[in-house]
Amino acid sequence: MSENAFGKGHHLHLIDGSAFIFRAYHALPPLTRKSDGLPIGAVAGFSNMLWKYAQDAKGSDAPTHVAVIFDHSAKTFRNEIYADYKANRPPLPEELVPQFPLTRDATRAFNIACIELEHYEADDIIATLACQARDAGGRVTIISSDKDLMQLVGGGVVMLDPIKGKEIGPDEVHDKFGVGPDRVVDIQALAGDSVDNVPGAPGIGIKTAALLINEYGDLENLLANAEQIKQPKRRQTLLDYADQIRVSKRLVQLDCETPLDFGLETLEIRDPEPDTLLDFLTRMEFRTLTNRVAEKFALEAPAIPDTPASPAGGAPVAAPDWPPIDHELYRRIGTMAELDEVIATIREAGAVAIDTETTGLNEMTADLVGISLCTGPGVACYIPMAHVAGGGDLFDSGARVEGQLDLEPVLAALKPVLEDDAILKVGQNIKYDWKMLARHGIRMKPLEDTMLMSYALGSELFNHGMDGLAERVLGHKCLSIKDLIGSGKSQITFDRVPLDKATPYAAEDAEVTWRLWQMLRPRLPGHAATTAYETLERPMIPVLADMEMAGIKLDPEHLSRMSNVFAQRMAGLEDEIHGLVGTRFNIGSPKQLGEILFDQMGLAGGKQGKTGAYSTSADVLEDLAAEGHELPARVLDWRQISKLKSTYTDALQTHVNPDTGRVHTCYAIAGAATGRLASTEPNLQNIPIRSDEGRRIREAFIAAPGHKLISLDYSQIELRVLAHVADIPALKQAFRDGIDIHAMTASQMFGVPVEGMDPMIRRQAKAINFGVIYGISGFGLARNLRIPRAEAQAFIDTYFQRFPEIRAYMDRTVANARRDGFVRTIFGRRIPTPGIDTKGPAAGGARRAAINAPIQGAAADIIRRAMIRMPQAIRDLPARMLLQVHDELVFEVREDACTPLIGAARKVMEGAAEPAVKLSVPIVVDAGTGDNWAEAH
């Protein structure tokens, strides 16, 4: 290779790498690498383009030198000039991010110089190289169609549109901008650029700008003589915005002085090394291109293994070289010296898997029994601290077992490690362990959670428990807890398990967690699940843990009074019902009730379901009651009271924690497929509100003395998300105008004015709006509205006609689900769509679930984002976040701080989508304050 200086007779090709990548990404379907599912479409397209380029570049006008230039990062020196430069760019598609480094690898594999520089855009580097080459007397071809590069054309520099294959010279630039290349920046400074967020002068486009520049010669002269412009509006704009125009010019002006540390001669064209190139292509598993390249070099194409990608959470593709799990290797820690050794090992490893053993499943009431730790395959230990005699022992003495360490010194020794920012704590459902340790004054950080990784990966199996993951991901069957503590009545607590049995079980849990972490963490990028895991799942752990530990205060007397009233009313209803029937039976038994209603009394109503039992659900009974039958009406009354009593007024009292006097629910982060939370023990997300009777139960949820409860809820969040996601202009405009959305729908559908609308019409429109979110059907709507099916179908047809974007959204979403087996929310959460390929009756349900998932899921993402930011936003206020009910957050606030709390919390909630997503509809949050939840909501 000669190292002759670049100069006359040489021809430099500069390829705009970023443009290549984006074109490749958008032109190709979302291909993935077969062996591990890594998104690879953009790299494939990019490599093909480079190969095609290399073949074409051997013609008569062949380049002598070539380079591919990339953007280094989003932030450049232009952001120092103007902070909002390119600020309205949508975030990069997550599938694309891991492909950027691979496009660099591809460029090098083709033996082409690969150039990027921190702080500078690719365009600046291209400008610098083009200037250098031109000054040296050579020719330059810029392979790009980006208008921002057109200022460089002229004096031996041309552009080549790679799509049209058309050369762009001074004449073409003049056609586009109305001026020569040397004045292009002046035009751009005036006209601005909405894509790059260059402000320019408002109201002035390319046409006007060209007119002005051609009249005044250049921008500075124009601004200096702006007073003379005849059109008053134009004159005023230029006078008012002179500074902004000058800033814009600095933004669009490319920098020809980029500090590059190499000379043009190093860009001399080189043939690819066949081995290097083929090695890269086979690694990427590009079959066609590998064969094509091998053929060109007259070589045998290397074989590409045909191992299919494992489904998310499936069997490992290539298990690491770990020995099988061996319980003999586990240490039981019985002295502080041994514990110190373990701590040293953890510090060295920088990460530790942790699992706590406790006396129960409720973190608020259970006691800590032991801790297991793992830092590598086979390197695990168990620290027993509170085991007592029992279980395996002959005498169930309950005496403390020998050979254990005391709780306090162990936790004191571990605390610095568990709170050390440089040491990762890995758990399986680590929120449990976090709360357990928080009760002893330890706030663990930073955290990783294998359950949440599995959830973010979005497996169709939807089982993120440790035993299931161990079997699927590690091919290992975990020791069963039942073998240790039994089940049912004879079940014992873990503190009664003998140490020699507890150690292998506990330490195995830590090792399995460690192995799962090693396996699952690297799968996140390939499933484009890293962002969801890091921004929507993992940060929820401490936020929810704090909410759960805070709990909410209950008024037990209020509940018990209600229980008594309900008991009396039920007794009365029971007498009445038994009197109507003539015999006593169990009203709570659907089977007995069905037989009485349909066999004994001979009312109309067919058999339902595979069990052959009659349906006695509320809508069946309501229909019968509407026909004038007394019995079903009384049964409905009884059922309502019975439900309220057993599920709420009775059950809630049993969940009051005696230490705190409050109820502490537990939120499942990975409980619902769509990203919603689920609340258990007790479920505080289904406390009654729709009936007046039930609503009074909310009065039992009260604020602590001197405090208020405040409820903030998102108004119509799912419909707003739908308007944005499905891009429905009419809906978006209605939300922007703040008008009644159901009335607007009715108005659009039935052609009636919003003013003075018949409430019945509005109610129907409301039902349709909700139906759309759920994947509407004529049957479903008909049943909901109790109207003939044909009428319901006609409504739906009109709706789709009025808002055709809905249909497009539904089709698009189902097609995505069919193609991928999952759908995504606008925040990137992956939601599996199992059964989407099944045929038959079940297919409809899967389709509707897929349609609903991105809407329900995005709403769930939004409130998660708000919750994650909330602690920081309210940290200076005497307030705590207590509950989440899907679109509502409940706070407890000192009564003098209600107004600032509402202000701070509303701000976080309304802005929660940003900056990840800029919604095209406003988000509105309503607030209420009261001494109890009924008043606050």
Next chain:
DNA sequence: TTGTTCACG
């Protein structure tokens, strides 16, 4: 353990 019913968003 499974199915039915019903509370919520």
Next chain:
DNA sequence: GACGTACGTGAACAAA
């Protein structure tokens, strides 16, 4: 032409 049908949860109870 027939199938089935709103989406997502958890808890209580009956019945196997």
